[in-house]
Amino acid sequence: MRNLVWSLIAVIAVGTTGCGQEQRNNGFDPNLKVYRHAMDQSPSSLDPVQASNVYANHVVLNAYDTLFAFKYLARPYEVKPNLAVDFPEISDDLLEYRIRIKEGVHYIDDPAFADGVGREVIAEDFIYSIKRHFDPKMRGQGAWLWQGRIVGLDEWKESGADYDQEIEGLRAIDRHTILIKLIRPYPQLIFTLTMGYSALVPREAVETYGLELASRPVGSGPFRVTSYDTSKIVFEKNVKFRQEPVDIWYEGYNPETQGFTGVEAIQGRSPPFLDILEIDFIAESAARWNSFTKGDEVQYTGVPNEQVDNILSSKDPITPTQEIADRYHMYAGVEAGFVFQAFNMDFPEFGYNDDPDRSRRNKLLRCAVIKGFDWSKRNESFYSGLGIVFPGIIPPVVPEFDPELSRWSVERDVEEAKRLLAEGGWTADNLPELVYGTTSSVTSRQFFEQFRGWLKKIGYPSDRIKIKQFATFGDISRAWKNSTLPFVAKGWGLDFPDAENTLQLFYGPNGSPGSNDANYRNREFDELYRKTSVMLPSPERSKLYQRMNKLVIDDCVAVSGISRTRIMLWHKNVIAFPDREIVGGFFLKYVDVEKQQPVEGEGT
Amino acid sequence: MEVLQYAIRKLLGGIPLVLGVTFISFLLMVYFGPDKTYELLGKNPTQEQIDEIRHELGYDKPFMVRYGEYLKQMATLDFGASDSTGEPVSKVLARTVPISLALITPGFILGNVLGILLALIAAYHRSGPIDKYIMGFSVVGMSISFLIVVIAFQIIFSSSYGLNAFPVRGWNVHSFSDYLRYITVPTLATIFVALGYNTRFYRAVLVEEMTRDHVRTAKAFGTRPGKLLYKNILKNSMIPIITRIMFSIPLVVVSGSLIIESYFGIPGIGKVTYDAITTGDQPILKAVVGLTAVLFVITLLITDILYRVVDPRVSLK
Numbered sequence: 001m002r003n004l005v006w007s008l009i010a011v012i013a014v015g016t017t018g019c020g021q022e023q024r025n026n027g028f029d030p031n032l033k034v035y036r037h038a039m040d041q042s043p044s045s046l047d048p049v050q051a052s053n054v055y056a057n058h059v060v061l062n063a064y065d066t067l068f069a070f071k072y073l074a075r076p077y078e079v080k081p082n083l084a085v086d087f088p089e090i091s092d093d094l095l096e097y098r099i100r101i102k103e104g105v106h107y108i109d110d111p112a113f114a115d116g117v118g119r120e121v122i123a124e125d126f127i128y129s130i131k132r133h134f135d136p137k138m139r140g141q142g143a144w145l146w147q148g149r150i151v152g153l154d155e156w157k158e159s160g161a162d163y164d165q166e167i168e169g170l171r172a173i174d175r176h177t178i179l180i181k182l183i184r185p186y187p188q189l190i191f192t193l194t195m196g197y198s199a200l201v202p203r204e205a206v207e208t209y210g211l212e213l214a215s216r217p218v219g220s221g222p223f224r225v226t227s228y229d230t231s232k233i234v235f236e237k238n239v240k241f242r243q244e245p246v247d248i249w250y251e252g253y254n255p256e257t258q259g260f261t262g263v264e265a266i267q268g269r270s271p272p273f274l275d276i277l278e279i280d281f282i283a284e285s286a287a288r289w290n291s292f293t294k295g296d297e298v299q300y301t302g303v304p305n306e307q308v309d310n311i312l313s314s315k316d317p318i319t320p321t322q323e324i325a326d327r328y329h330m331y332a333g334v335e336a337g338f339v340f341q342a343f344n345m346d347f348p349e350f351g352y353n354d355d356p357d358r359s360r361r362n363k364l365l366r367c368a369v370i371k372g373f374d375w376s377k378r379n380e381s382f383y384s385g386l387g388i389v390f391p392g393i394i395p396p397v398v399p400e401f402d403p404e405l406s407r408w409s410v411e412r413d414v415e416e417a418k419r420l421l422a423e424g425g426w427t428a429d430n431l432p433e434l435v436y437g438t439t440s441s442v443t444s445r446q447f448f449e450q451f452r453g454w455l456k457k458i459g460y461p462s463d464r465i466k467i468k469q470f471a472t473f474g475d476i477s478r479a480w481k482n483s484t485l486p487f488v489a490k491g492w493g494l495d496f497p498d499a500e501n502t503l504q505l506f507y508g509p510n511g512s513p514g515s516n517d518a519n520y521r522n523r524e525f526d527e528l529y530r531k532t533s534v535m536l537p538s539p540e541r542s543k544l545y546q547r548m549n550k551l552v553i554d555d556c557v558a559v560s561g562i563s564r565t566r567i568m569l570w571h572k573n574v575i576a577f578p579d580r581e582i583v584g585g586f587f588l589k590y591v592d593v594e595k596q597q598p599v600e601g602e603g604t
Numbered sequence: 605m606e607v608l609q610y611a612i613r614k615l616l617g618g619i620p621l622v623l624g625v626t627f628i629s630f631l632l633m634v635y636f637g638p639d640k641t642y643e644l645l646g647k648n649p650t651q652e653q654i655d656e657i658r659h660e661l662g663y664d665k666p667f668m669v670r671y672g673e674y675l676k677q678m679a680t681l682d683f684g685a686s687d688s689t690g691e692p693v694s695k696v697l698a699r700t701v702p703i704s705l706a707l708i709t710p711g712f713i714l715g716n717v718l719g720i721l722l723a724l725i726a727a728y729h730r731s732g733p734i735d736k737y738i739m740g741f742s743v744v745g746m747s748i749s750f751l752i753v754v755i756a757f758q759i760i761f762s763s764s765y766g767l768n769a770f771p772v773r774g775w776n777v778h779s780f781s782d783y784l785r786y787i788t789v790p791t792l793a794t795i796f797v798a799l800g801y802n803t804r805f806y807r808a809v810l811v812e813e814m815t816r817d818h819v820r821t822a823k824a825f826g827t828r829p830g831k832l833l834y835k836n837i838l839k840n841s842m843i844p845i846i847t848r849i850m851f852s853i854p855l856v857v858v859s860g861s862l863i864i865e866s867y868f869g870i871p872g873i874g875k876v877t878y879d880a881i882t883t884g885d886q887p888i889l890k891a892v893v894g895l896t897a898v899l900f901v902i903t904l905l906i907t908d909i910l911y912r913v914v915d916p917r918v919s920l921k
Binding site: 042044045046047050052136137139140141142143144147209210211212213214215229230231232280281282283284286287290291293294295297471472473474475477478481495504510513514515 | 638639640641642643644645646647648649650651653654656657659660685688689690691692699700755758759762763764765768771772773774775865866867868869870871875876879882883884
């Protein structure tokens with residue numbers, strides 16, 4: 001059979017003779033250091049004002065500079081100065097931030113600049129970049145991070161978004177110093193300055209390219225984009241990038257857990273280490289796996305669910321098979337985010353009702369659904385049993401997570417669920433119709449069928465639980481924002497490692513079309529949210545966060561949740577500690593590759 | 605002159621077709637397609653921000669005004685910029701359509717040529733073992749999902765589990781040998797599936813032609829099989845064959861092949877179109893739909909002229 005197939009392609013093989021050498025380095029010059037990364041989705045825009053997800057940030061954070069960044073190796077995550085010289089000088093009342101940026105940093109050379117030569121990055125660029133989020137013409141997506149926070153910024157927008165007009169709370173004091181004045185303390189501000197949203201964009205590029213900036217970045221990051229299409233993006237080293245030797249100990253290196261990665265080899269050297277960085281966008285898991293295992297194509301992959309059992313010899317602890325361990329580096333980590341469902345409290349059938357008795361009964365109904373939900377089975381069925389099931393809305397990755405919290409809300413108890421229904425006077429005849437909104441994927445449909453099956457066991461008739469599928473994310477997002485679904489199933493990726501980022505999902509004023517799709521309104525919760533929103537991290541704040549978490553659990557608003565464990569594999573010749581959490585992609589500038597040492601199984 | 609007059613008449617007659625197609629498709633895009641507004645929102649938007657984005661996208665204008673703008677774009681061939689990447693649509697098409705053409709053309713030509721050859725052989729040996737083998741192969745090609753064929757071929761030819769002889773994905777084409785490397789497996793997959801459909805269709809057409817009196821007469825005169833198949837059967841069957849081939853062209857040119865492009869990481873128009881559909885990127889969609897309609901009109905015209913070429917009895921009046 002093998003000979004027959006070879007015979008059939010012999011002619012083509014003759015035609016392709018001679019190109020093998022070039023292909024050994026992914027089609028690039030064999031003398032270059034090339035790393036091919038893989039992502040399961042492509043970013044839709046490369047403009048920092050639209051860097052709304054990890055996919056976009058993988059590009060934005062490598063093409064542009066941010067004032068602050070996450071340390072490469074520190075877990076839990078820690079912030080460090082990046083373009084900023086140091087941490088901000090903060091006034092005693094926590095309302096004024098002075099940030100000095102590094103001198104002598106230049107943008108890449110681009111026709112947008114006079115003579116095509118990238119000019120120096122200055123404080124005014126940061127001011128301009130933040131203003132862009134408040135200019136409707138820019139279609140920015142990050143305004144929510146600074147809206148109502150910075151003195152004069154909202155007013156600047158209302159008065160017509162004139163870039164030449166100064167803002168009291170957002171100014172460049174001199175060429176390299178930024179002043180931010182806050183309306184009230186905002187402890188998460190520094191986190192927002194690590195995000196792609198806050199990356200520094202030169203005004204010349206925006207004025208030259210307009211909306212097209214979304215596909216041709218002009219930044220001062222470690223790489224410059226050379227090509228971008230639906231299948232991949234290719235960067236080359238930004239030769240003008242500042243020389244800053246890496247101190248892996250400062251970056252949070254832990255030899256015990258990270259020694260296997262070989263990152264000690266980058267100690268004292270200045271990134272970026274790659275000549276070419278290519279990110280392939282491969283939505284199809286089979287194609288991604290084939291490309292990764294081929295040996296001479298992508299060098300990194302997240303492990304698709306269907307491969308988990310093939311590559312692991314043990315799930316607890318997570319251990320690769322000998323074959324996988326011999327061929328690849330592996331790391332398994334819990335995601336910075338979670339998957340959950342929530343009732344939309346604006347629906348009187350399940351949530352708030354003018355009739356106090358019905359409100360009481362609705363709560364019992366919601367609690368019954370929560371007790372009927374089998375998180376353990378969900379974990380086994382869809383997450384290979386590797387996810388971490390936790391009660392409430394503060395996921396394990398943030399420091400405020402409480403491992404001692406009662407697991408009542410995540411442990412299935414059919415009898416208890418039936419008891420709660422009976423206590424509320426709910427019978428098969430009077431239970432309201434539950435519409436489960438989801439996207440139109442096979443997995444979503446399976447989620448629904450499993451959910452319906454569990455509820456049937458507690459006495460909820462199957463014909464009262466309906467699915468409403470939406471063709472695209474935009475469609476379901478519209479339904480959430482317009483509050484037309486009584487039951488919301490979604491995932492949330494943390495923007496920064498602070499529980500505030502998940503608690504805001506249940507803050508009353510953030511109701512639809514805001515991020516509080518549950519339209520949960522609890523006076524105590526909202527007061528605590530406002531109180532903690534100006535507090536610096538402390539045991540007291542953590543305690544208040546946990547109290548808010550308890551309120552959501554006690555009100556039976558959310559069926560929550562699970563944080564998935566992500567398994568990553570990369571080739572042995574790649575020196576890296578990959579991470580796609582939080583902003584995503586900040587590790588890529590530290591990636592290095594040993595000269596051509598392809599793994600077994602490599603073709604051509 | 606006759607052809608020119610016919611062409612002008614036909615093109616003018618195609619205008620209502622283009623208007624109809626663009627109107628219906630734009631109606632579907634606006635009222636039933638994904639709303640780009642909600643793709644462009646931040647995580648915690650206000651109603652004011654939603655309204656601003658709708659305004660920026662022009663969604664707050666009356667439908668007929670928007671349709672009028674669409675027609676103007678069609679007339680000027682300037683569809684603006686993609687709502688996702690901001691890249692001018694003309695640039696996107698100029699970059700991706702040639703790649704799709706380069707990808708699909710070999711499979712398209714070989715699939716049809718081989719389909720006709722196999723159909724001729726099967727038709728000539730009608731009801732015999734050769735016919736049955738060929739038809740059996742055709743049924744196999746038709747029965748297996750294209751997706752499965754793509755995955756299987758990728759594993760067999762490209763992956764480390766198989767021959768590992770070709771790239772799994774990518775499109776770094778700098779020379780003809782690069783080109784061969786990247787298109788071989790997609791082309792084989794395309795041919796495998798297309799052959800099934802093509803062979804069965806062409807065989808049916810040729811078998812019908814073989815039952816005609818002139819074929820029987822030619823056989824009675826002792827015409828050699830090769831001449832009989834080419835001159836008496838194939839030439840007289842060209843009308844349905846041309847129809848099938850020609851009507852596939854607009855879809856090949858504009859739509860590309862989504863599955864092939866996605867699995868093999870080839871940046872053609874198919875993937876761009878699919879992404880535009882799922883995200884509601886109307887500038888791209890408007891261009892693809894409008895240009896497909898125009899291409900169909902042109903294809904209809906060329907098809908009619910080709911009818912005349914292969915059969916002089918066909919009148920262009």
